[in-house]
Every structure is written in structure tokens, then in C-alpha cells.
Amino acid sequence: MPFVQPRSDAAERVLASAQFISAHSGDVSVPEDGVRQAAQEIMGQMTRTGYSTAEWKKHALLPSVADSAALEWIFVADALNFSFWPTRARREEQYTVTLDGVAYRGYWSLCAAINRALREGIDMTDAQCLADMTLERLAHVFRTDDPRTQEPIPMLDDRLQVVREAGQVLLVKYGGRFANVVAECAGSAQRLVELVVRDFASFRDEHQFAGQTVCLYKRAQILVADVWACFEGRGLGCFDDIDHITMFADYRVPQALCHFGALQYSPRLRAHLEQSEAAVRRGDAPDMLPSGHPWEVEIRGNSIWAVQRIRQHILDAGTSVNAILLDFYLWDYAKEHAADMSAIPIHHTRSIFY
Template structure:
């Protein structure tokens, strides 16, 4: 059966895809009552804590100065921003990078590895360098603290391929600098997302679902959002259309959306995910959902739709909060309240898209 292509701008395609997935889902739903409760609680929490885009630069690992070096750092990190869930339940055996005495896991381990490499004199944020780095050199950059006891970074071979590909595109078409790509997009988030998706196959987060192509574009959109947050909406991060960017569908934010009641799984899917989590706790392999599996697409697409519904309700209440800020808040909340969410299972998918 032919697959219908999505139309419109990049983020219009994402919103249309999310709506389509929501309307044709069998195992995931976005309950309206839960969305309304979530919108109220999220807005209250964001207002009471003064949550803002400035949170991005307050972390010890993110660039503290918004300059061209920060742009290149952001590009490398978001090119590699995928698949961090561990296969070992024992935290001491998980992939970990320690920097300045602090151990980091998950996404932050990637940031720590990049910063460690820069301190060691490796030009890991220079496209003209990483486009030609050997697999051995990149394996050293992303080494875990204790290779004898800890698992390596997941999908190392794919990270090598993605980073080289990205570097060669920048080298061939943008003078070796992501800053040039940003400049050519003229302050448009839409144009930058579209450019990244067109130029870099690993960012082309598209899947067949229900007889049509659905577009989710997690990494392309978070790349734009990180530039916006780092520059606090000024200079290179001044995107007049940042409000058009959707949330970034991964495996952690859906967990937070379930916690807030804005996302629900069928009993069958919930049991499947819980069985996978139980396998990891026993030390066995998780039950993977393949990238593009209808259940995986439903989880991600409905997450986008849930956040879009939350965003619209918050906007109707008169608050100026975009989907980027809601996503950032939910991701931070999930990390900070991991123990409270332990009973909500995540899905296990190995993918370069998230």
C-alpha cells in the first residue's frame, strides 16, 4: 500500500503527524481530563519556581557563554543525543563519565565526555576534525570511567557514523561550522529544522504509520531549542517562530506525561513495558520495541499531541509558555523525581532518533 507523504513546514508536519497518530492509536491515548489537570499543575509549578529558558545554562556542563563555540558544542551534543537508557540495573555498572569529581549518567554523561575531550585538547567540536576521526579515537572520547566494570556508551558504532556524516556535511557545505548553517536560516526556527532534516539523514525522524509518513523530528527540534535557550532568544538564538517548535519525543518525557495524567497506555502495552523493566532489573535483556514499531510511534506521537494540548490550554490561560519550555520542564522533572516515577515504565528502543 502506498504511503501518503506529509506536507507543510517541518513543524506543521510534526503537529499534523501527532494529531493523526492520536486519532489512529490503539494502545496510547491522551485523556482530556488528564491534560487539563496536567496543564494546571505544570503551569503552577513553572510559575512558583520561576522556571525559564535560563535553566539551560545553569547546569555545570552546558556552555555558560553564548558564542560560536557554544553553537558548535550544541551541534555535536545534539548530533549524538540519542539512546542513553542503561541495560544494567546496578548503577555502578552503567555507562558513566566523571568530571570534576561528579559522576554523570545518561544524557549528561555525553556532555561530560565532550567537555573532558575538549580539556584533553581533542577538537571534538570542530567539524573539520571530527569528520575524519577514527573509530578508535572516538571510542576514547566516549570511554566510560571503568571499562572493566561498566557498560560502554550505547550504540558507539552508530555515534561514530552519525558524527562523521554530520562533520562532512558541515565541512562540504557550511565551511565546517554549524554557526554558518544557523546564520543562513535568517532567524527562523522552521527554516533551521527544515535544513537540518534535509541535510542530515540521521535527523530525519520519519516513520510509516497508518498508511502515511509521520514526522517526529526529535533531535532536529531540540537542536534548535538548545540554541534558543543558550542564547536566551537573542543573537544566534533569536527565532521569531520558536513557538512553532513542538516537544521532543523521547522515552523520558512520556514517563512524566503519564505521571501527570496526560498520557495513558492500554493494559496490554503497560504490561509489555513493565515486563521489559522487570527484565532489566533482573539483569536480563529488555524487551525492545523496534524503531518504527506502531506502539513506539504511538507513544512518541501521542506525547507530542499531549504537550501541544497542554500548551494550548496554558496559552488560553494567558501564560506565554511554548512547547520547548514545557518539554524542558517535564524532562527535568522526570530526572529530579525518578524515584517517584519508578513504577511508570519507559519503553526500550535503540534508535539514532532519540
């Protein structure tokens, strides 16, 4: 039976794509027993810790005040929220941004760099500034602490294209403000995803798999989720269909899902990922999966489907939760328990989509 994507809502297309990918995967699976056990364990931990959208603002680098300025910050951060995994095994040689005496790596280095630029008078939340960005200025914004010993931020040229596109589209279509994009969605999370993937090509996370076009939309959906979390579901962050948003398929959440038993790799895929991780630990280049490779799409699509199945088990048990909170929790868990999960390999892909 041919796969037919729903045409109406972007988030529904993601879920349909995830189900299709899961049904046609040869090397990644979502074991139901593992999903059931993961649901019990994750919900228990989230309940004990009182995990909620309030966790979002507890991070020192994120906007603490839910206002229009926060919207613009969130937009530029999520436009640039991709590809932070290091190629060097030693932490002191990895891309690092220190702010207020704290050294940040990974996604948090992006947030620190944006905040550092704002303090230096480079308004990364201004559409004209983004549209006029030069490679030299962006290199300054994303400079590492010690360029002599530390690797630079990956994909700087791609980040320049993304920044310029973001600024230009905002200026031409939305009066220079992402707040106007949010206003146009009229309280619909799915409509906001649709506008973003329609007008900003860098958010259009689509691939060919098993002869069909599948949609994953990681950055577009996390953009909506960050707005919702920042405003705690009120005001500009009030979306009546927020529960339709799926999880955000990257490379850390799949690792956490494997840890909880909700995601499983075939022996040949696992061997490939372990060899790639071993190369990084030796200081060699990893055997990267190109963006859109069947294995990469299987990992990401099955991650979305696994979280959907986990959520369904939790709902069936009488507890309300959406995929956004599950994703936030799993991502935080993966970061906090990195040492415990070091034996579970991640996949290595350089992509503007995550």
C-alpha cells in the same frame, strides 16, 4: 480521509503527524481530563519556580557563554544525543563519565565526555575532526570510568557514522561551521529544522504509521531549542517562529506525562512495558521495541500531542508558554523525581533518533 503532510515547514509536519498518530492510535491515548489537570499542575509549578530559558545555562556541563563556540558545541552534542538508557540495573555498573569529581550518567555523560575530550585536545566541535574520526578515537572519547565493571556507551558504531556525516556535511555545504547553518535560516526556527533534516540524514526522524509517513524530528527540534535557550532568544538564538517547535519525543518525557495523567497506555502495552522493565531490574535484556514499531510511534506521537494540548490549556488560561519550555520542564522533572515515577515503565528502543 487520507493524511496529507504540510509541505512547507518541518515543525508543522511534526504537529500534523502527532495529531494523525493520536487519531489513529490503538494503545496510547491523551485523556482530556488528564491534560487539563496536568496543565494546571505544571503551570503552577513552573510559575512558582520561575522556570525559564535561564535554567538551561545553570547546568554545569552546558556552555555558559552564548557565542559561536557554543553553537558548535550544541550541534555536536545534539548530533550525538541518543540512546543512553542503561541495560544494567545497578548504577555503579552503568555507563559513567566522571568530570571534576562528579559522576554523570545518561544524557549528562555525553556532555561530560565531550567536555573531557576538549580538555584532552580532541576538538569535538571542529568539523574536520568529526569527519576524520576513527572508531578507536571515538571509543576513547566515550570511554566509561571503569571498563572492567561498567557497560560501554551504547551504539558506538552508529555514533561514529553520525559524527562523520556531521563533519562531512558541514565541510562540504557550510564552510565547516554550524554557525553558517544558523545564519542561513535567517531567524526562522522552522527553516533551521528544515535545513537540518534535509542535509543531515541522521536527523531525519521519519517513520511509517497507519499507511502514512510521519515526522517526529526529535533531535532536529531540540537542536533548535538548545540554540534558542542558550542565547535566551536573542542574537543568534532569536527566532520569530520559535513557538512552532513541538516537544521532543523521547522515553523520559512520556513517563512524566503518564505521571501527570496526560498520557495513558492500554493494559496490553502497559503489561509489555512493565515486563521489559522487570527484565532490566533482573539484569536480563529488555524486550525492546524496534525503532518505528507502532507502539513506539504511538508513544512518541501522542507525547507530542499531549504537550500541545497542555500548552493550549495554559494559553487559554492567559499564560504564555511554548512546547520547548514545557518539554524542558517535564524532562527535568522526570530526572529529579525518578524514584516517585519508578512504577511507570519507559519503553526500550535503541535508536539514533533519541
